[in-house]
Amino acid sequence: MKLTHDTHTVHTKHPFVIARGGSSEWKLVRVRLVDRDGVEGWGEAAPNRFYGETTETVIAALAKLAPVVERVLGEDPFALENLESEMNTAIRLNGSAKSAISAAAHDLVGKRLNVPVYRLWGLDPFKAPLSSFTIGIPSTEKELVQRVEEAESYPVLKVKLGSDRDAEIIRAVRRAAPTKVLRVDANAAWTTKHALRMIDMLVEYGIEFVEQPLPAHDLDGLRFVRERSPLPIVADESCIVASDVAKLAGVVDGINIKLAKCGGLREALRMIATARAHGMIVMCGCMIESSLGISAAAHFASLLDHADFDGAALLADDPYEGATIERGQIRIPNAPGLGVTRKAMAVV
Numbered sequence: 381m382k383l384t385h386d387t388h389t390v391h392t393k394h395p396f397v398i399a400r401g402g403s404s405e406w407k408l409v410r411v412r413l414v415d416r417d418g419v420e421g422w423g424e425a426a427p428n429r430f431y432g433e434t435t436e437t438v439i440a441a442l443a444k445l446a447p448v449v450e451r452v453l454g455e456d457p458f459a460l461e462n463l464e465s466e467m468n469t470a471i472r473l474n475g476s477a478k479s480a481i482s483a484a485a486h487d488l489v490g491k492r493l494n495v496p497v498y499r500l501w502g503l504d505p506f507k508a509p510l511s512s513f514t515i516g517i518p519s520t521e522k523e524l525v526q527r528v529e530e531a532e533s534y535p536v537l538k539v540k541l542g543s544d545r546d547a548e549i550i551r552a553v554r555r556a557a558p559t560k561v562l563r564v565d566a567n568a569a570w571t572t573k574h575a576l577r578m579i580d581m582l583v584e585y586g587i588e589f590v591e592q593p594l595p596a597h598d599l600d601g602l603r604f605v606r607e608r609s610p611l612p613i614v615a616d617e618s619c620i621v622a623s624d625v626a627k628l629a630g631v632v633d634g635i636n637i638k639l640a641k642c643g644g645l646r647e648a649l650r651m652i653a654t655a656r657a658h659g660m661i662v663m664c665g666c667m668i669e670s671s672l673g674i675s676a677a678a679h680f681a682s683l684l685d686h687a688d689f690d691g692a693a694l695l696a697d698d699p700y701e702g703a704t705i706e707r708g709q710i711r712i713p714n715a716p717g718l719g720v721t722r723k724a725m726a727v728v
């Protein structure tokens with residue numbers, strides 16, 4: 381078993397801006413596992429500075445993890461559970477690097493068995509919820525209306541808030557999309573008092589739920605807001621791995637899983653099981669990722685209440701083909717493993 385990696389730079393069609401800032405260019409890392417029969421598994425790391433990762437830290441983590449991965453999968457290429465556990469023993473955090481390896485190992489197992497990953501798990505991909513499409517924080521109202529018009533085919537929109545123009549943004553989106561399901565994400569930008577004021581207003585606009593209104597560590601604040609909020613509160617930045625889910629039970633209504641945070645597909649499944657045990661809403665989101673990254677999460681989409689898998693749909697130059705979210709419907713190729721191929725014409 382051999383682990384190698386390469387990097388690819390992708391660009392969003394428009395600058396993607398959230399409460400913490402934004403960018404148009406994203407450098408992703410592809411992990412390749414090749415077994416002794418020449419079968420290949422692929423996974424993608426989408427590092428995010430907020431969680432302490434950059435392209436460079438991913439590459440450094442891969443160098444540390446490679447001997448562990450090659451040993452564990454060299455002994456047994458099907459040892460997916462043991463793989464994640466040994467990676468977690470080898471290094472802490474580095475969720476996107478570990479997730480890329482986990483995804484590549486699942487891809488490889490699926491290909492060896494000639495089944496899609498969702499089949500390994502016994503899941504029905506047609507039970508997946510619709511995926512939302514994200515409207516980033518615009519610089520002008522005209523730009524905002526254009527973004528909403530471009531998202532015309534998506535029935536569910538996730539609106540990024542957390543600027544000083546939140547009220548005007550939500551009003552403009554609702555006017556431009558009067559019948560769509562709208563959810564909002566403040567990306568930890570509000571105070572408790574401001575969150576309650578905002579939620580009062582959001583109720584008037586028929587918003588479905590509010591993601592991460594307060595800073596990640598402020599669990600007392602989240603509980604305070606949740607107890608007074610008519611809208612469900614979903615934790616994203618506060619919820620990294622399965623052990624966080626138990627701490628958030630009774631504090632928020634739901635969790636937003638991301639592979640780049642949690643460090644692997646098995647850990648994501650564990651987060652889903654933990655949240656279900658506590659009667660919580662389960663959502664899965666993504667970073668700016670190519671179809672390679674999105675496809676890994678799409679295979680467990682049928683276990684979710686809400687999905688936000690638009691990372692690749694926001695791109696102008698996705699180098700891969702895999703899962704898609706046409707008109708919000710999550711579609712997975714009926715092909716072995718993750719079902720991802722490199723686009724013939726892509727320059728990566």
Ligand code: MG
Nearest residue numbers: 565591592616
């Ligand atoms: Mg979020």
